[in-house]
Amino acid sequence: MLLDLRIADLRYNSEIPDGTTNIISTRYGILKRTQNRVWVDNYQKRYIASAGDWVIGVIVEKHTENFKVDIGEVHPAILPSLSFEGATKRNRPNLDVGTLMYCMVVMANKHMETELSCISPYVKKEWVTGQGLYGQLKDGYAFECPLRLSRSLTNPKCFVLNCLGELLKFEVAVGLNGKVWVNSGSEIETILITNAILNSEFMNDAQTENMIQLLVQRAS
Structure with a gap:
């Protein structure tokens, strides 16, 4: 399947080099589009992270500088402790193992650990308010x-x-x-x-x- 990236208002993620005008899908499925987003809808069973994805995961490890989050891949993803809106070294989330998180994938590479973030480009609410788009999912x-x-x-x-x-x-x-x-x-x-x-x-x-x-x- 060949897709022309010169379609007006179409955005593509950071994994596609600048200047690319055409891409070829390596997976079979139905090509779908909503506004400025295009994807191939297929029946894959195992999740493979892609930059820009919204994901829900569970913290499985807690470290000084980051958390390890299970998002369904073979290996846990990394969530830096400063990747929260308004977080600093003195004021950052203290989350426990087992905490349910809503995050965005900011880096996905088969040779490196997937990296997550709870900083939204659209909703600028500091993490302490609990009103941000991403972060801990409480109750429910x-x-x-x-x-x-x-x-x-x-x-x-x-x-x-x-x-x-x-x-x-x-x-x-x-x-x-x-x-x-x-x-x-x-x-x-x-x-x-x-x-x-x-x-x-x-x-x-x-x-x-x-x-x-x-x-x-x-x-x-």
């Missing part, structure tokens, strides 16, 4: 889903999330590594939202809407 429930489904959930027009949002109040964080975090007003609603997301993978919009209505009726 995290679950795994197929990589293909997690990619579809990041689409602003994702039908299942928009349909649920019309009926329930909840927070959701989606990792492109096949992990999703949901936090709502009650355990029952959280379970309902989780089941709705997982059930929707192979449903069309009409089937998804009917399924959600049925789940809501059973939970009420």
Whole structure:
């Protein structure tokens, strides 16, 4: 598959050299595009990190200068302790092993450890406020889903999330590594939202809407 990078408003990550006008996909799948993002939607089972990905992971090691985070790759990724908005050597997060994190991949290379960051280029909130886009995910429930489904959930027009949002109040964080975090007003609603997301993978919009209505009726 050959893709012309000269398409207007198309952005590409740092792994593609400057001046490149064409790239060839090495994986089979369906070419999809939303606004200025293009990707090949395939059925890979194991997550392979790519710069710019949003991921959810668990801290598995704690060191002075960094944390090791399990994001589903063969080896844990590195999250520097200063890679938080407003963090300094005297004022930085003190996170424990087992903490659930929402991060962005800033470097991915098969010859080096994947590097993560909790600094957002869009939301400038210091880590101490707890209002940043990335950081610790408190409370709620995290679950795994197929990589293909997690990619579809990041689409602003994702039908299942928009349909649920019309009926329930909840927070959701989606990792492109096949992990999703949901936090709502009650355990029952959280379970309902989780089941709705997982059930929707192979449903069309009409089937998804009917399924959600049925789940809501059973939970009420």
